[in-house]
Amino acid sequence: MNAYSQPPKLMDRVKAIMRVKRYSPRTVKTYCYWIRYFIRFNGLRHPTSMGGPEVKTFLEHLAVQRHVAAATQNQALNALVFLYRHVLEQPLGDIGEFSHAKQPRRLPVVLSxxxxxxxxxxxxxxxxxxxxxxxxxxxxxxxxxxxxxxxxxxxxxxxxxxxxxxxxxxxxxxxxxxxxxxxxxxxxxxxxxxxxxxxxxxxxxxxxxxxxxxxxxxxxxxxxxxxxxxxxxxxxxxxxxxxxxxxxxxxxxxxxxxxxxxxxxxxxxxxxxxxxxxxxxxxxxxxxxxxxxxxxxxxxxxxxxxxxxxxxxxxxxxxxx
Missing domain, CATH: 1.10.443.10 (Intergrase catalytic core)
Structure with a gap:
């Protein structure tokens, strides 16, 4: 198989599909970060060999060990849902219940x-x-x-x-x-x-x-x-x-x-x-x-x-x- 017939790498496919769907450059960068983080967290396993249980464990890790904000945890989840649904076209399966990061209610700072x-x-x-x-x-x-x-x-x-x-x-x-x-x-x-x-x-x-x-x-x-x-x-x-x-x-x-x-x-x-x-x-x-x-x-x-x-x-x- 020559170089021109090889399928594109996973992250290249992620970026290409996000551009076709007109995601903002900032969202592309953020989603790529969380997808890479998820892969590294699971010992560089390919996402096609993983699914709901691994995603659940990852989200638990973010909330319990990393103490991320609720919006950050949701951002990571959205990135992984996008990966499985639009890139891999593979059902993610039931994630089940997982520890959600706390979302404190904050009133915005305003000035006179x-x-x-x-x-x-x-x-x-x-x-x-x-x-x-x-x-x-x-x-x-x-x-x-x-x-x-x-x-x-x-x-x-x-x-x-x-x-x-x-x-x-x-x-x-x-x-x-x-x-x-x-x-x-x-x-x-x-x-x-x-x-x-x-x-x-x-x-x-x-x-x-x-x-x-x-x-x-x-x-x-x-x-x-x-x-x-x-x-x-x-x-x-x-x-x-x-x-x-x-x-x-x-x-x-x-x-x-x-x-x-x-x-x-x-x-x-x-x-x-x-x-x-x-x-x-x-x-x-x-x-x-x-x-x-x-x-x-x-x-x-x-x-x-x-x-x-x-x-x-x-x-x-x-x-x-």
């Missing part, structure tokens, strides 16, 4: 409007704009990093979030105060594009093989990242491309700004999104509208903010008044 302003005052340039969008539009940090010129609609004052969590598109508010900064950011993107066109024509990364359907999309202004990385990188095929800024850079800047603002409780980029939700509910915005703006799959997820506001018990008074 004044506290958010103190944080934003510690930032400047693109980092200030990105943090402002997370608070003013309720964007997740990755959604902010992945904004393109085409996603901003100044006339209707809306931002289109494309392929957000769950690979879903949605629209949200475009704060009027962000318009001048966004226009400036687009002008910078245009200048950078002109420079690249005259020095090697490095295109931006595009979703789902769009570059084959529209060969010039990567060098058109509409598809340019609003917040590009500082330098080009290689894509999976070895081609030089320009990607968006990495979320970790934004997270680090926001964390430092919150520390500099001397807040009573530490926060993160997601704290700005939480604060967006609570501010809207305080203004009397309907919870279903807040759910749509945040992109929550279920209204139950959005309802946690009513507890933050102390509105989870309407009409109930303490015996002490």
């Amino acid at each position: 409007h004044e506290q958010v302003m103190c944080v934003l005052n510690q930032l400047s340039g693109p980092m200030h704009l990105m943090a402002t969008l997370m608070y003013g539009a309720g964007l997740r940090v990755l959604e902010t990093c992945r904004l393109r010129v085409r996603d901003i609609d100044f006339e209707r004052k809306i931002i289109t979030v494309r392929a957000g969590k769950g690979d879903k598109d949605r629209t949200t508010l475009l704060p009027s105060t962000c318009i001048p900064s966004l226009q400036h950011q687009i002008s910078i993107a245009s200048q950078q594009l002109d420079h690249r066109l005259h020095h090697g024509s490095v295109p931006v990364t595009l979703p789902h093989a769009l570059d084959r359907k529209y060969p010039n999309a990567g060098i058109s202004l509409a598809w340019q990242w609003l917040f590009p990385a500082s330098r080009p990188c290689f894509d999976e095929t070895g081609k030089v491309m320009l990607h968006h800024i990495h979320p970790s850079a934004v997270q680090k800047a926001v964390k430092q700004a919150m520390k500099a603002a001397s807040l009573p409780r530490p926060g993160s980029c997601h704290t700005l999104r939480h604060s967006f939700a609570t501010q809207l509910l305080t203004q009397g915005t309907d919870i279903r509208t807040v759910q749509e703006l945040l992109g929550h799959k279920s209204v139950e997820t959005t309802q946690i903010y009513t507890h933050v506001l102390g509105k989870g018990f309407p009409g109930v008074r303490s015996p002490l008044g």
